[in-house]
Amino acid sequence: MRQTKGEKIFYAINNVLLMIISIISLYPLLYVLSASLSDPEIVAMGKVWLLPKGFSIKNYIEVLNYDGIWTAYGNTIIYAVFGTAFSLLTTICLAYPLSKKRLRGQAFFTFFAAFTMWFSAGMIPTFLNMQSLNLLDSRIGLIIGFSLNSFYMFIMRNYFASSIPDSLEESAKIDGANDLYVLIRIYLPLALPCLATLALYYMVDRWNGYLWASIIFKTESKLPLQVLIKKLILDSTWAASMDGVDTSANFNLETLTYATIVVSVIPMLAVYPWLQKYFVKGLTVGAVKG
Amino acid sequence: MLNRKTSPPVDTKTGNKRQILWKDLKRDKLLYLLLILPITVYVLFYYKPMFGLQIAFKNYNVFQGISESPWVGFEHFKTFFHSPFFGRTLKNTLMLSLYNMLFAFPAPIILALMFNEVQKIKFKKFVQTCTYIPHFISVVIVASLVTSFLSPSSGVINTIISAFGGEKVYFLTKPEYFRTIYTVMGIWQGTGFNSIVYLSVITAIDTSLYEAAMIDGANKWKQITNVTIPSILPTIVMMFIMRLGNILNVGYESIILLYQPATYETADTIGTYIYRVGLENSQYSLATAVGLVNGIVGLLLVILSNTISKRVTEYGLW
Numbered sequence: 326m327r328q329t330k331g332e333k334i335f336y337a338i339n340n341v342l343l344m345i346i347s348i349i350s351l352y353p354l355l356y357v358l359s360a361s362l363s364d365p366e367i368v369a370m371g372k373v374w375l376l377p378k379g380f381s382i383k384n385y386i387e388v389l390n391y392d393g394i395w396t397a398y399g400n401t402i403i404y405a406v407f408g409t410a411f412s413l414l415t416t417i418c419l420a421y422p423l424s425k426k427r428l429r430g431q432a433f434f435t436f437f438a439a440f441t442m443w444f445s446a447g448m449i450p451t452f453l454n455m456q457s458l459n460l461l462d463s464r465i466g467l468i469i470g471f472s473l474n475s476f477y478m479f480i481m482r483n484y485f486a487s488s489i490p491d492s493l494e495e496s497a498k499i500d501g502a503n504d505l506y507v508l509i510r511i512y513l514p515l516a517l518p519c520l521a522t523l524a525l526y527y528m529v530d531r532w533n534g535y536l537w538a539s540i541i542f543k544t545e546s547k548l549p550l551q552v553l554i555k556k557l558i559l560d561s562t563w564a565a566s567m568d569g570v571d572t573s574a575n576f577n578l579e580t581l582t583y584a585t586i587v588v589s590v591i592p593m594l595a596v597y598p599w600l601q602k603y604f605v606k607g608l609t610v611g612a613v614k615g
Numbered sequence: 616m617l618n619r620k621t622s623p624p625v626d627t628k629t630g631n632k633r634q635i636l637w638k639d640l641k642r643d644k645l646l647y648l649l650l651i652l653p654i655t656v657y658v659l660f661y662y663k664p665m666f667g668l669q670i671a672f673k674n675y676n677v678f679q680g681i682s683e684s685p686w687v688g689f690e691h692f693k694t695f696f697h698s699p700f701f702g703r704t705l706k707n708t709l710m711l712s713l714y715n716m717l718f719a720f721p722a723p724i725i726l727a728l729m730f731n732e733v734q735k736i737k738f739k740k741f742v743q744t745c746t747y748i749p750h751f752i753s754v755v756i757v758a759s760l761v762t763s764f765l766s767p768s769s770g771v772i773n774t775i776i777s778a779f780g781g782e783k784v785y786f787l788t789k790p791e792y793f794r795t796i797y798t799v800m801g802i803w804q805g806t807g808f809n810s811i812v813y814l815s816v817i818t819a820i821d822t823s824l825y826e827a828a829m830i831d832g833a834n835k836w837k838q839i840t841n842v843t844i845p846s847i848l849p850t851i852v853m854m855f856i857m858r859l860g861n862i863l864n865v866g867y868e869s870i871i872l873l874y875q876p877a878t879y880e881t882a883d884t885i886g887t888y889i890y891r892v893g894l895e896n897s898q899y900s901l902a903t904a905v906g907l908v909n910g911i912v913g914l915l916l917v918i919l920s921n922t923i924s925k926r927v928t929e930y931g932l933w
Binding site for chain 2: 351434
């Protein structure tokens with residue numbers, strides 16, 4: 326079909342606007358990348374705005390020579406991998422029984438899970454609870470204490486209930502399979518898109534998680550990347566902007582932190598394109614009324 | 616979403632109920648076995664802390680612990696309601712929510728409409744990918760991007776201002792800018808990702824509606840206002856009502872990273888106040904009392920908004 330002149334203008338304007346929006350979305354990250362590859366003094370003068378000036382990889386060499394980064398990186402990987410694994414395990418263990426209408430007490434357990442989405446004890450009781458369980462400053466505390474997300478659990482429950490036909494379970498049961506076998510050999514393989522989506526969600530939450538890690542950890546060697554970055558960046562730049570003058574030590578710190586940001590974001594952005602199709606699917610699955 | 620009801624088998628013979636229940640429990644024993652792990656996690660980390668809420672009515676001290684500390688009734692609630700912080704934090708929380716609803720709420724709807732009008736699939740994929748990315752950046756990094764972009768000495772914004780001959784501004788120390796900064800940050804981070812929900816509804820619209828509109832001579836603009844927008848209106852209404860129910864929940868994590876005493880006047884919300892009083896000043900009882908008020912009012916608002924949503928859009932969360 327031929328486009329009218331009006332439509333052509335409409336599409337052109339729309340495309341230009343979307344291009345601008347895309348640039349705005351990416352610009353801050355491009356800036357950080359360029360600044361991290363520039364000479365610290367030129368950055369401190371505010372002369373870098375798009376491309377690196379006075380190209381150097383000095384910042385990266387310094388960052389990678391700083392032991393603290395490696396420790397924090399290792400910690401983040403531990404929390405992300407084990408946290409995601411544990412979260413997925415508990416989510417499956419809850420979502421599968423809740424997807425069965427025949428289960429006695431299903432309504433009660435559903436409410437039990439849903440209630441935590443609308444009301445929580447709050448920050449201080451949660452903190453005191455971690456303290457009383459002796460889980461302050463504990464890696465296990467962070468991994469299991471903040472593992473279940475009821476919203477994600479309901480996405481999975483809806484997927485089990487609406488995307489996988491009951492007849493599969495029935496015929497397996499006739500062949501003598503038990504519930505555990507049905508779950509592991511039939512439901513989980515079929516729910517792979519949903520599992521991948523939720524794994525991504527949990528992983529992103531873990532990788533980016535800051536607040537509780539900053540609250541419960543006291544030992545430096547247990548801190549994840551986000552907490553370390555916060556310490557490096559925000560504390561130092563504030564001190565600088567409050568005085569109004571940057572000291573020469575802060576020049577360096579600024580570009581160093583940019584390099585740290587790049588290093589910490591790379592794994593997220595590297596897996597992102599592959600997982601994009603999954604998380605879009607996951608969100609729309611969650612919108613299905615159960 | 617949660618409106619399923621179990622329909623226990625109809626039982627005509629009285630006295631057999633117990634036997635049938637026992638049979639059902641036995642039949643599903645493996646399912647109950649699966650429930651043990653998640654229920655334990657819920658009990659230990661979500662429900663057990665609720666017993667700690669009693670310290671809102673006590674003078675908690677570390678040595679006596681939660682149950683042994685002396686009761687003081689509503690003293691901490693009175694302290695909060697009579698303090699200047701009550702008015703300030705409530706106002707700031709509501710103002711940030713209001714800014715969010717005015718500016719951040721419509722943004723993904725508009726973006727989804729724009730995505731839908733892109734002709735070339737490759738370009739559409741590209742712009743979607745670009746706009747979703749900020750969602751995957753952590754609050755710490757976003758907050759530090761904001762801090763460095765607004766930095767008075769080397770920040771991009773101030774460099775532009777001074778290039779046009781303006782005075783450099785210490786944005787993050789000026790209370791009058793905080794709400795704008797916070798809202799813009801939220802829009803940058805969330806708009807792309809939040810558009811997914813609307814876009815998925817738009818792509819499900821029956822194409823024959825558009826064809827009929829074109830036969831009637833409707834131009835592009837008329838098609839958008841008369842077909843697309845009415846089709847996603849129920850979703851918009853539902854999302855808006857749910858947003859209203861969460862009016863007291865402002866993302867305080869990023870505020871903690873961005874505010875400073877100079878901007879408390881506009882930046883201090885209920886969430887940040889609880890954090891400061893509780894974790895920085897260790898006034899556990901007062902912080903718990905404030906959290907309890909916030910939690911209960913929040914719960915009531917969610918219930919209320921869900922009821923309204925069901926009436927208006929026939930769609931509720933339960």
